[in-house]
Amino acid sequence: MTLVAYKSDPVRGAIWHEVFRREAPDLVLTDWSTSGEVAQAPYLVAWTPPADLGVAMPNLRAFFCMGAGTDHLPWAEFPPGLPVVRMVDEALTQSMAEYVAMAVLMLHRDMASYRADQAAGRWSARPVRAAADRRVGVMGLGVMGQAALQILKPFGFPLAGWSASRKRIDGVETFAGMAELDAFLDRADILVCLLPLTSETRGLLDADLFRKLPEGAMLVNAGRGGHVVEGDLLRALDEGRLASAVLDVLLSEPPSADDPLLAHPAVVVTPHVASATHPAGAARQVIAGIRAQQAGRTIPHTVDRTQGY
Ligand code: NDP
Ligand code: OXD
Numbered sequence: 001m002t003l004v005a006y007k008s009d010p011v012r013g014a015i016w017h018e019v020f021r022r023e024a025p026d027l028v029l030t031d032w033s034t035s036g037e038v039a040q041a042p043y044l045v046a047w048t049p050p051a052d053l054g055v056a057m058p059n060l061r062a063f064f065c066m067g068a069g070t071d072h073l074p075w076a077e078f079p080p081g082l083p084v085v086r087m088v089d090e091a092l093t094q095s096m097a098e099y100v101a102m103a104v105l106m107l108h109r110d111m112a113s114y115r116a117d118q119a120a121g122r123w124s125a126r127p128v129r130a131a132a133d134r135r136v137g138v139m140g141l142g143v144m145g146q147a148a149l150q151i152l153k154p155f156g157f158p159l160a161g162w163s164a165s166r167k168r169i170d171g172v173e174t175f176a177g178m179a180e181l182d183a184f185l186d187r188a189d190i191l192v193c194l195l196p197l198t199s200e201t202r203g204l205l206d207a208d209l210f211r212k213l214p215e216g217a218m219l220v221n222a223g224r225g226g227h228v229v230e231g232d233l234l235r236a237l238d239e240g241r242l243a244s245a246v247l248d249v250l251l252s253e254p255p256s257a258d259d260p261l262l263a264h265p266a267v268v269v270t271p272h273v274a275s276a277t278h279p280a281g282a283a284r285q286v287i288a289g290i291r292a293q294q295a296g297r298t299i300p301h302t303v304d305r306t307q308g309y
Helices: 010-023 090-108 111-119 143-155 178-185 207-211 230-238 279-294
Strands: 002-007 027-031 043-046 062-065 136-139 159-163 172-176 190-193 217-221 242-247 267-269
Touching: 002 010, 002 279, 010 027, 010 279, 043 279, 062 279, 090 111, 090 143, 090 190, 090 217, 090 242, 090 279, 111 242, 111 267, 136 143, 136 178, 143 159, 159 178, 172 178, 207 230, 230 242
Parallel strands: 002 027, 002 043, 043 062, 136 159, 136 190, 159 172, 190 217, 217 242, 242 267
Antiparallel strands: none
């Protein structure tokens, strides 16, 4: 019998318990409490780990983060060799692809402007632009970025993607590294950010980057709020350099009620719901990860601490 500590939402936890009971009865999922045997567990599943993890759980052999992004974790408190595993799940990926498709289509069809018109009682048609004339560029060609590109393909947008290392993706013009960022931005009428938040990507979407986009470009950010310098985004929108934006993530979540992005007529905001971990698939990923480690293999989707994602 192996204990797996679960420190997350209890309602979704019921599904986790059911999957573990049915599919891995030797792995005993145990709800987190500050004392007792759960602190001795070799595995922990959580979005927010307990403070000073190495001390709180001295026998830990792996930490499974409840999300795809791990930028919120207190890395300095983690024991150096502890594997930290991020969530990669089919349903999580599919939800993100859906969100990006929705956001790109909204921007492509001027939906932010039509919403503002409707609120102001205006009836005003804009020219309909063909998808073939709207170039979409995706920043981040990992699990989420590649799924987003696949779902966009049938619409006929000319597609491009940018990543740290070179990728080859059928039907997508790919760019790699800072040396090729400007060329990528130059052909992004709609820019989609699906980067992880790291020391290299924090604040990357700033005034300088917005200036390198085609005039009137549009933005989708479903990565992290920290990617965007929000003051620069507001200025770019107010000056018309950017036409509109769909933002699923903000620097401060929840934002204050008077956050200017919430009130901006050219901005559509959603409350960090582009995607969410689906309990059954996530539970299966954790079981498979533990099995991999038990068999002496590296757990799939272990975060590379040197890269920060
Ligand atoms: P992956 O780790 O699979 O992919 C990350 C991609 O970003 C890789 O292609 C990587 O390049 C690229 N990248 C990283 N750093 C740089 C850099 N400095 N320059 C250029 N490219 C870079 O992550 P996922 O696709 O699974 O997730 C991406 C992010 O999406 C998460 O970190 C999270 O922040 C966000 N997310 C948001 C959700 C929401 O609901 N809003 C839900 C889930 C995730 P390379 O391939 O060369 O390594
Ligand atoms: C994630 C998220 O990273 O929901 O999984 O943002």
